[in-house]
Amino acid sequence: MSDSPLWRPGRIGPMELKNRVIRSATNEHLSQPDGQLTTTWMDTLVELAENEVGLVITGHMSVDRQQRSDQGQTVLDEQTDLGLLHETACRVHAAGGKIVAQLNHGGKKAPETVNGHPPKLPADFSLEELDQIVGKYRYAAMLCRRAGFDGVQIHNAYGYLLASFLNHVDNRRTDGYGGSVENRFRLTGRIIREVRRTCGPDFAILTKVGGNGYGSLHRLLELYEISGADGVEICTSDFDPRIWASRSFCMEELLRAWEGVDLPISLVGGVFSQKAAEHILEAGVPFVSFSRALLCQPDFAARLKRGEAEESPCTTCNQCYQSFRRQFVRCIQHTSPIPQLKKVFGSSENT
Template sequence: MSNMIERPLELPHLTLKNRVIRSAVHSFLAGRDGYMTEAEYKMYEALAANHIGTIITGHCCVDPRGRANIEQVNLYDDCFIPQFRRAIETAHAQDARFIVQINHAGPRAIDNDDLADVVARPLKKERTARALTKEEIKDIEAHFIAAARRAQQAGADGVQLHAAHSYLLSRFIDPTFNQRTDEYGGDIEGRFRMTEEIIRGIHEACGPDFPVLIKVNIDTKHEDARGYHDDMVWLLHRVHALGVTLVEFSGVDFINLPHDATLYYLEEAVRLKQEVPEVPLSLVGGVRSLADMENVMAAGIECVSIGRPLIAEPDFVTKELSGGEKSICISCSRCFVLPHMHPGVRCVWAWKKIRAAQKAAKTGK
């Protein structure tokens, strides 16, 4: 009998060969010019060849004023369209779907002295952000919509809006950051308005059959956690009405969780699924074994998303399906800093192998 994760899935306007999704993680492999490198293409090739039914790219920049990293893949101009075609063809050759995640860093943007946030606030390193004007909100929305159109022109199977992890869209949704008093603040309807206008704009520009996915935090650091749960129930009903294909849940605290923790957000995801069963979901966070993947499926969640374990082992799922032990990933999150110290190296285990080889070369052993 086959594993549950190997079952195909029919979503609105999107057919998946299995239930495994590579969750968007920043690869640190692009060039500083915003173009994919050979290392980036090889990463996608390895993922597609190892039972990843759906690949979601790392977050792609929709606006030069909203770049999150110097090695981020850009999609804010037509000149960036061709680079996606090769990656998409690589995924399609293995019958994997290829989804482009699009994002604006908001006040976390680099190379920008005029930082803007949902509201004016002090930032780290003695910097400050001013509040976005309504005109700027509309301009950013247009950038998201244009980026989605470019992804479609490249042949992508859809786009995912990055509305998690304290980037701009998540800051509008989360009451921790959004204290606006106009129509883009207040209750969840106002706080979700910018994201909704982007979804509507993408469907208008790309057609209603072009899949739009969304990644959102399942939790909040705001004191009203129960209210945020109710907000997520409202959001799920809303995205269903808007024709969103899949909601991927992540969370705000995954970096700080114990290294031996697993399935961080499953309990809350199940509660939400029970309240809004009609919305297809995927869950990322603390997936370390085939048993973890199967537990997500058994709980009624349609897909399972994997992030850091695929950085440590691109063939993680293949190994698990062959009877392997749990992932070597220990959730140390060094993959967020190691590439800055050693470009091209994404995991401590890979770095240890490199160091061992260097030492052996020096000693002749």
């Protein structure tokens, strides 16, 4: 309904958003086999903006073609089709939305079957390699800026490289990148500052972090603020084993962790109805993000706005993690296979 707080404008750093609805990064798996962007990838993002998603965050895009997480993952580097990236930004803007690219490095989740060499943990990187990683993030962010994107999101969740650095179980380094939370944050902090330095103040820098905050959510939020990030998306459901807490994450805990931190946040995880989304906004959280509800129905937000639906038909079966490879559909409720998925995964060893 149009008087819902979901449809009020909001601001994240330099981005003026038409409403409070964010599409949380969701791997489209729609690159060419070598990571190049495709028109199907672009159309998927544009469709969301055309259907009342105020901020579209792309699925994770690899800053390093040697560290991809699967054969359908897009890559941002010297070989990226800048024209298609630019067209994507223009079409999202024409639909009234904003677009941010999620930047990622596979780390321990970059399989040998995809990259031809074993995945790496924080201790496997030399200092020189860490400098190179900062450079790759900077380069990817500059490409996005040149293409007209509104910003980038640095992926700090779900066990990929930067999350591994934050997690003291994965991070066994004994130098300035391991140990205290400030040290484990150092690589992310360097990346945020470097992106800010090269892309300027009118380019949004967001992050995405797990709700357990690796045991230090409040401190991490402070560190994001100190480093110059513009906003943080917090996942309220974990896909990683919950190593820090045996009870589930709750809103009160999050609001306490956010106290005194001057950064807008968004919550993602398990929001499948207008009521649940409004509950989050009414608790004082400025934005709400959706993944599976929009995978299931790319026009879910438009349906809510038109008053045609109050709940997503997503059954949380979680088959979307595999169905794109096996049936070449993104959600098992979809009946038309996507030819690009077949092109990428049809003959893959991993299917």
